[in-house]
Amino acid sequence: MDRRGFLKSTLIASTAALAGSEAQADETQIPEEMVGVLVDTTRCIGCRACEVACGEQNGLLVPDVLNDGALESHRDTSDKQFMVVNKYETDKGNVFVKKQCMHCYQAGCAAACPTEAMHKNSQGPVTWDGDKCIGCRYCMISCPFDIPKFEYGEWNPKIVKCTLCFDRLEAGKKPACVEACPTDTLMFGSMVKNLEVARHRIYSHPDKYVHQIYGEHEAGGTAYIYLSAVPFDQLGFRTDLGRTPYPEYTREFLYAVPAVLFSVPAFLLGLNALTGNGKSDNEGDRDFDYSDDGEEQ
Amino acid sequence: MNSNTAVAGGSGNTFQFLLQELKPRGPWLTPFNVISIPIILAGLVILVIRFIYGLGSVTNLSQEFPWGLWLGFDVVTGVALAGGAYVITFVVYVLRVEKYYPIVRVTVLNGLLAYMFYGGALLFELGRPWHAANPFIGNSFGFSSVLFLICWHFMIYMVAAFVEFSPVIAEWLHWEKTRKFLKSLTLGAVILGVTLSMLHQSGLGAFFLMAKPKVHPLWWSDFLPILFFVSSIYAGLAMIIFEGTISHRVFKDLIGPEHHHSFEDIMLGLAKGAAITMFVYYVFKALLFIHGKQWSLINDGWGYWYLLEVIGFVLVPAFMFAFGFRNRSLNTIRIASVLALLGIILNRLNVSIITFKWYETVHYYPTWQEIVVTLMVIFSEIWFFRWVVTRMPVLNARH
Ligand code: SF4
Ligand code: SF4
Numbered sequence: 001m002d003r004r005g006f007l008k009s010t011l012i013a014s015t016a017a018l019a020g021s022e023a024q025a026d027e028t029q030i031p032e033e034m035v036g037v038l039v040d041t042t043r044c045i046g047c048r049a050c051e052v053a054c055g056e057q058n059g060l061l062v063p064d065v066l067n068d069g070a071l072e073s074h075r076d077t078s079d080k081q082f083m084v085v086n087k088y089e090t091d092k093g094n095v096f097v098k099k100q101c102m103h104c105y106q107a108g109c110a111a112a113c114p115t116e117a118m119h120k121n122s123q124g125p126v127t128w129d130g131d132k133c134i135g136c137r138y139c140m141i142s143c144p145f146d147i148p149k150f151e152y153g154e155w156n157p158k159i160v161k162c163t164l165c166f167d168r169l170e171a172g173k174k175p176a177c178v179e180a181c182p183t184d185t186l187m188f189g190s191m192v193k194n195l196e197v198a199r200h201r202i203y204s205h206p207d208k209y210v211h212q213i214y215g216e217h218e219a220g221g222t223a224y225i226y227l228s229a230v231p232f233d234q235l236g237f238r239t240d241l242g243r244t245p246y247p248e249y250t251r252e253f254l255y256a257v258p259a260v261l262f263s264v265p266a267f268l269l270g271l272n273a274l275t276g277n278g279k280s281d282n283e284g285d286r287d288f289d290y291s292d293d294g295e296e297q
Numbered sequence: 298m299n300s301n302t303a304v305a306g307g308s309g310n311t312f313q314f315l316l317q318e319l320k321p322r323g324p325w326l327t328p329f330n331v332i333s334i335p336i337i338l339a340g341l342v343i344l345v346i347r348f349i350y351g352l353g354s355v356t357n358l359s360q361e362f363p364w365g366l367w368l369g370f371d372v373v374t375g376v377a378l379a380g381g382a383y384v385i386t387f388v389v390y391v392l393r394v395e396k397y398y399p400i401v402r403v404t405v406l407n408g409l410l411a412y413m414f415y416g417g418a419l420l421f422e423l424g425r426p427w428h429a430a431n432p433f434i435g436n437s438f439g440f441s442s443v444l445f446l447i448c449w450h451f452m453i454y455m456v457a458a459f460v461e462f463s464p465v466i467a468e469w470l471h472w473e474k475t476r477k478f479l480k481s482l483t484l485g486a487v488i489l490g491v492t493l494s495m496l497h498q499s500g501l502g503a504f505f506l507m508a509k510p511k512v513h514p515l516w517w518s519d520f521l522p523i524l525f526f527v528s529s530i531y532a533g534l535a536m537i538i539f540e541g542t543i544s545h546r547v548f549k550d551l552i553g554p555e556h557h558h559s560f561e562d563i564m565l566g567l568a569k570g571a572a573i574t575m576f577v578y579y580v581f582k583a584l585l586f587i588h589g590k591q592w593s594l595i596n597d598g599w600g601y602w603y604l605l606e607v608i609g610f611v612l613v614p615a616f617m618f619a620f621g622f623r624n625r626s627l628n629t630i631r632i633a634s635v636l637a638l639l640g641i642i643l644n645r646l647n648v649s650i651i652t653f654k655w656y657e658t659v660h661y662y663p664t665w666q667e668i669v670v671t672l673m674v675i676f677s678e679i680w681f682f683r684w685v686v687t688r689m690p691v692l693n694a695r696h
Contacts, residue, residue, distance in 0.1 A: 078360065108507050114445035115428070115437035132437045135424020137363035138444045142507035149360050150424060152353025157424040241510055249506040250443050253522050257446060257496055264492040268391050272484065275393045 030105060030191050034124040035169070036223030037178060038194040039098055040201070041235065042208065043185040046071060046096035048085050053180035054100075057165060058082060071096075074236060079149045082162040083177060090230040097235050098177070098186070101126060101147045101162035102215060103223035105191075108246030112142035118159070124191065124223045125164035133159055144219045144241045164223070191223055198227055220245025311470055318688050333676035340673025343666045344421055352424060355666040361654060362661035367422040369649035371674055373501050374642050375415030377525070380533030381540075382408025382458060383494035384570075386487040396562060402465055402691045403544060404537050406682065409458040414678040416451045421670070443503045450497035457490035469689040498529040505648055513652035515594050515603040518585050521648070527581065528641060531574040534567050535614075535637035541567075542631050548692055561627060568618045568630040571637060575615035582607055599655060606647065610640025 048065045055062035061080040063070060071087040076099070078084075083100035107126045110118045117133035120126050128148075135157055139148045151157035165175035173179070178188040187194060195216060202209045214232045215225035219241050226232070233239045347355045358365050385404045389397050420426045431437045432448045439445040460482050467476035502525030505512055518524065545560060594600055614636035621629035650661060663671075686692055 076360065111441045112444065112507060114439040114442040114448055115431040116439045117431075117437070130425075132428065132431055133425055134428045134431055135426070136422075136444060137424065138442070138504075140360070140363040141505075141511070144507075144510055146361070150363060151351065152356075152358060153351045155349055155351055157351060238510065246507045246509075247441060249509060249519075250503050251441075253443065253499070253503040253506065254441065254446065260496055261492060264495060265488045268387075268488045268491060272391045272393070272488075275391070 030221065032190055032192055033122070034105070034191045034223065035164070035189065036103060036124060036191040036194050036225065037164075037175065038187040038189070038198055038225050038227070040185050040187070040198075040227045041095055041097055042227065042229045043183045044085070044096040044098070045183055045185075046085060046087055046094070047182065049180040049182060050098060050177035050186065051081070051083060051085055053176040054083050054162075055081065057168070057176035058163075060160075077101075077147060077149060077161070079151045079158075079160045082160070086236060088235050090234045092229050095228070095230060095235055097226075097237075099236075100177075100224070101164070102145050102219075103162075103164050104144075104219055104246070105221040105223065106219075106245035106247050108142040108144055108219070109139035109148055111247035111250065112138040114138065118148075121166065123169060125166045125169065126161075127163045127166050128159050128161065130158055135159075142246060144238070144246055191225075194225060198225055201227060217243040219243075220248070314470070322687060329679075333680065336669060337673050337676055337680075340670045343670055347421060352422075355664060355670075357661055357664050357667070359661065361657055361659075362650075364649060364653075365661055366650065366663040366667045366671055367418060369646050370642075370671055371415045371418035372422070373504070373649045374645040375411055375418070375674075376501060377498065377529045377532045377641050377645055378536050378638065379408045379411030379415070380494065380498060380529035381537040382411075382461075382533070383491050384530055384533040385537060386461060387491045388570075390484055390487040391491065394566075396559060396566065399559060400537060400541060400563060402462070403540070403686065405458060405461050406465075406685060406691055407536070407540060409455065409462055410678050410682055410685075412451060412455050412458065414674050414681075416455070418671075418674045443500055443506075447497050447500045447504070450493045450500065454490055454493045454497065457486040457493065460486040461490065465689050465691060494529075495526060499523060499526040501525050501645075502648075508653070511654050512648060513599055513655045514589075515586075515591060515599060516644075516648050516652050518589070520581075520585060524578070524581065527574060527578045528644065531571045531578065531637060532641040534571040534574070535634040535641070538564055538567050538571070538630060538634040539638060542634075544686070544692065548686060561625070564627055564630055565622055565625060568622045568633070571634070572615050572618035572622060575611055575618065575637065579607065579611050579615060582611070599652065602647075602652075606640060606643050610636055610643055614640065 048063065048070075051063050052065060054060070060082065063081075071085070074086045074088075075084045083098060085096050085098050088095045088097060103124055103126050104120075107118070107120050110116070110120045110126055112118070113133075114136065115132040115134055117129045117131075118126065118139050119129065135150075137148075137150055137159075139159060140146070140150060147161050149160045151160065165173075165177075168175060174188045178186040187197065189197075195213065198213045198216075202211055202213070208229060209227055210229065210231055212232065213225050213227060214237055215222040220243065226237070228235060343355050352358055356365055356367070381404045385397060385401055388394050389401050420429060423429055432439065432445050433452070460479065463479040464476050464483070467473075467479055499522035502521035502523070505517065505521055506519070509517055541560070541564065595604065614633040617629050617633035617636065621627070621633060654660070
C-alpha cells in the first residue's frame, strides 16, 4: 500500500470506529437472578422501622424515631445513614418515601470508578470495596440519584452507601429494612418478578396508582422500583433522568479510544514522512538542537 | 554548547556539579519570593491539617459538591492550559515547521511541569491517596472508567514529555552520548504524546458526560470531549503566547540575540493558529446551541453568563487574534491571549464547578484554604520552572 492509500484508510477506519458506536443498547433483558426491592408507597405509614433496622444492621446512626422529628424536613442519605424516609404533602395526603441507593441495573457509579471499588455484583447489589477505593468521588459525580456519600471529616474516609445488605443476601436472608417493614411496603425478590407484581397491582387497581413504575426505565432501569398514588415529581423523585443507562454516556468515548490509539500514531508518522519529502535528510532527526549544526560529525 | 571545556567527567564531577547547581542564584528578596514563599508555607500547613482531619476540615466540599477548586482548577483547567506542549511538538516535529524551534524547549518544559504539579495536586484531592497506585497495579482495573483512562494517560504522557525534554538535561550535564541517544527518541515520544493528549484532553470533557442531569444544559453536551479537545488547542497556543511574553521579559538576557527577531514572527504565527481554532470552536458551539434549540435557556442569569463566556471570551479574542495577525500588532495578540486564557478557565470552571448543580439553593464556593493551596501549586511550579530555566539550556541552546 502506498503512503497516501495508507493514510486514507487509517482515517476512514478511525472515523468509522467513532461513528459505529452510535447504536443504542437494545431494551436489556434482565437476568432472572438479579434481585431488587419493590416499594409500594401507598402502603407506607412512615414508621421508619426500616431506618432503625438499617442503622443497627450496618453499625450506623440508629435514629430515635419517636422524638427526633426528622419527618419535618426532607432529608438526604448521608455518611451516617444508608437510607432515610421522607414525608411529602400531596393532593392525596401525606406520602412517605424511602430513599436509598437504587442499585441501577447498569450503574453509573460502577462505570465511573477507576478501580472497580464500586462494583455491580452479579446478583444485583452495588457494593464498595475500601481496599480498592482511591477516594476520587467520581462515583458521586456520576450517580444520577446522588447516592454515594463521603466522610469528609475522616483522615481515611469511606464511601458510604446502601449495599442491599449484601452480606445478608449471601447468607440467604432478606435485606434488614425489608424484614423490618410491618406493612409489606417493601417487597424483596427477583427484579423481573417484582416488575410483574408492580404491573399487576397497577392493572388491578387502575384508580389507585399512577400508571408508572419509577425505576422500570429510569437511568436504564433500577433494582429498586416504586409504585405511587401521586405523580412521582411530587415525591421528590427526579423525572428528567432519561431512559439511557448512565454508562452509555461515556461508552462511545471509551470505544473510540483504542481506535485513536492505533490510528493517530500511524497518521502522525505518515504525516511526518510526507512533510519530510523534498527536504534534506538530516533534518528528519532534528530536535531541540536547532543551533548546534557544527557539532554533528 | 561549549563541548570542549566540559565533556562529561566521571560521576563524581557530575555530582559536584549538581550540588553546585542546587544553590540558589541571584537576590532573595524579590517581590515574587516575598509573596510566594509565605503562601507555599501556608499551603503546606493546610495540607497537613487536611491529611489529619479530612478534606472537610479545609475545603467547602460537601455531599452535594464532591469536586471543587482543587479538581476543577488544578486538574481540569491546569491540564487544558498545559496543552501548548503537545500542540507545539506536533507543529515542529510532525509538521516540521521550523520557525517554532526556538520555543519548543520552554513549552515542553511548561507542559511537563504543569502535568507534574497539577496532576500531582490530584493526590491531595483524593480521599484515599494511599491507594492511588491501585488503578495501575493489581486487579483493580476500571476499564469502563474515564478517570481510569485519564490516570494512565497522565502517567504515560509525563514519561513522553520527559523524554522529549531529556536531551536538554543531558546537554546541561554535558552527557554528550546520552543526549544523542535521547534525541533519537524524540519523534516517537512526540507522536505518543500528541496521541495521548488528544485522548486525555477530550477525556477531561468525557469526565462530565455522566453528570448530565447536574451540569447546566448550556454547558453539557454529548460533544463535551470534542469541545474540550478543540479548546485545548487554542488554550495551548494562547498559553505559549502569554508565557512567551513573560519569559521574554523576565529571562531576556538568557535569550540569544539571534532569536529576538524571530520572536515576533513566532507570535504572529501562533496568533493565526489560535484565531482559526477559536473560530472553529465558536462555530461548533453555535451549532450545538442552535441544534439543541436552547433559545429558551438564554433569558436568565445563566444564559447571560453563557453568552459572556462564548462571545466575550471566545469570539472577541478570536477576532483580536485575527486583527493582531493582520496588523502585526503584538499588543493586540497579547491581550487576546489573556482573554482566551480567561475564557478557558471560565469554561472549565463552568463545566466542573460553577454550573454544576445550578439548581441547588446553596452553592459551593472555595474556602480561602483551597485558594491558598491552589496558589501554592502554581507558585511551586513557577519556582521549579525558574530553577530549570536559569540552569539548563532551555531558552537558548547557546549560552
Ligand atoms: S443509585 Fe447511584 S449509587 Fe446506587 S447503583 Fe445507581 S448509580 Fe450507583
Ligand atoms: S471514590 Fe472510590 S468508589 Fe467512588 S469512584 Fe472513586 S475510587 Fe471508586
